[in-house]
Amino acid sequence: MQQHSTLGEFIIENQKQFKYSSGELSRLINSIRLAAKVVNHEVNKAGLVDILGTAGDTNIQGEDQQKLDVYANTIFMETLTNRQIVCGIASEEEDDFVTISGNDQTNNNKYVVLIDPLDGSSNIDVNVSVGTIFSIYRRITNPGTPVELKDFLQEGNKQVAAGYIVYGTSTMLVFTTGHGVNGFTLNPAIGTFYLSHPDMTFPKDGTIYSINEGNYVHFPQGVKDYLKYCQMEEGDRPYTSRYIGSLVSDFHRNMIKGGIYIYPTSSKAPKGKLRLLYECNPIAFLAEQAGGKASDGYRRILDIKPTELHQRVPFFCGSINMVDVAENFMKNYPDDANY
Numbered sequence: 001m002q003q004h005s006t007l008g009e010f011i012i013e014n015q016k017q018f019k020y021s022s023g024e025l026s027r028l029i030n031s032i033r034l035a036a037k038v039v040n041h042e043v044n045k046a047g048l049v050d051i052l053g054t055a056g057d058t059n060i061q062g063e064d065q066q067k068l069d070v071y072a073n074t075i076f077m078e079t080l081t082n083r084q085i086v087c088g089i090a091s092e093e094e095d096d097f098v099t100i101s102g103n104d105q106t107n108n109n110k111y112v113v114l115i116d117p118l119d120g121s122s123n124i125d126v127n128v129s130v131g132t133i134f135s136i137y138r139r140i141t142n143p144g145t146p147v148e149l150k151d152f153l154q155e156g157n158k159q160v161a162a163g164y165i166v167y168g169t170s171t172m173l174v175f176t177t178g179h180g181v182n183g184f185t186l187n188p189a190i191g192t193f194y195l196s197h198p199d200m201t202f203p204k205d206g207t208i209y210s211i212n213e214g215n216y217v218h219f220p221q222g223v224k225d226y227l228k229y230c231q232m233e234e235g236d237r238p239y240t241s242r243y244i245g246s247l248v249s250d251f252h253r254n255m256i257k258g259g260i261y262i263y264p265t266s267s268k269a270p271k272g273k274l275r276l277l278y279e280c281n282p283i284a285f286l287a288e289q290a291g292g293k294a295s296d297g298y299r300r301i302l303d304i305k306p307t308e309l310h311q312r313v314p315f316f317c318g319s320i321n322m323v324d325v326a327e328n329f330m331k332n333y334p335d336d337a338n339y
């Protein structure tokens with residue numbers, strides 16, 4: 001007999017904790033749960049169906065869209081649109097934000113969602129775990145009026161909820177509404193998410209670092225110095241290098257075991273690679289809610305004022321003591337703070 005509470009039960013039990021709890025946020029998280037199950041079903045049989053490889057188009061960031069990027073985007077967009085629970089959606093795979101309006105062209109809903117439908121796209125074809133990342137804000141324009149860009153360009157510290165789904169050895173949905181972080185594992189036999197990881201907490205320290213060292217020559221000096229520190233024979237070092245190449249999966253492992261993930265600027269990617277609004281902000285919110293830390297090497301990610309929908313920022317995220325040490329190396333090169 002299943003002892004764990006289900007995600008549905010957890011949402012009902014904790015709804016009163018949700019900011020402005022009127023049931024709308026619960027319905028929204030429930031819809032994300034539904035879309036996650038549909039995408040999970042397709043991910044699991046990738047290789048048997050025509051879902052591998054590129055879709056033939058590029059997104060606004062010039063990346064070749066994978067078929068699963070497009071599929072996951074369609075499922076999340078349709079699921080959230082059809083249920084009339086959001087007033088706008090921004091996605092990695094959509095050039096501009098999408099306004100969801102009712103039959104009367106207005107929308108009285110309070111929330112906007114920003115989403116990375118499929119994270120870790122380079123791993124889809126090689127059967128390595130991938131994910132979905134979501135971030136939820138309360139709109140700042142008045143309900144009933146058209147949604148505007150400013151509803152999406154809010155600082156990360158204004159998020160009302162954020163989370164990810166990892167499609168790995170098991171499928172998990174991990175999220176926060178600002179009251180800690182909880183993880184739910186999908187029981188594929190009955191299609192139900194169960195609370196398997198209550199109150200997830202980032203170990204203050206760890207011995208894992210995650211970075212694409214293939215870009216080493218392009219890294220800022222502060223990052224090179226930190227990597228040398230990680231690899232020195234001293235105390236609990238050298239640390240172990242682990243890099244899956246899916247932000248969600250690397251973050252998930254580091255949150256459980258302790259570790260740091262870094263995607264810095266480089267001469268190839270002057271502003272870094274990861275997108276502030278639907279990758280860094282939601283992951284940073286989760287990290288902080290679990291007792292970890294997230295910055296761009298200098299500033300708290302959640303305090304960065306966004307200026308563009310698809311803007312990129314450098315990302316340092318993980319165990320608080322490890323991020324502190326990495327930042328101390330970056331501080332030696334203050335000019336690199338102006339990326």
Ligand SMILES: O=P(O)(O)OC[C@H]1O[C@](O)(COP(=O)(O)O)[C@@H](O)[C@@H]1O
Pocket residue numbers: 092116118119120121122212245246247248273274
């Ligand atoms: O291959 P690289 O340059 O190391 O980049 C890997 C990083 O890029 C990403 O794949 C970017 O996300 P998308 O796959 O959603 O575009 C991260 O998940 C991952 O951490």
Ligand SMILES: [Mg+2]
Pocket residue numbers: 116118119120247279
């Ligand atoms: Mg991504």
Ligand SMILES: [Mg+2]
Pocket residue numbers: 069092116117118119120121
């Ligand atoms: Mg993506």
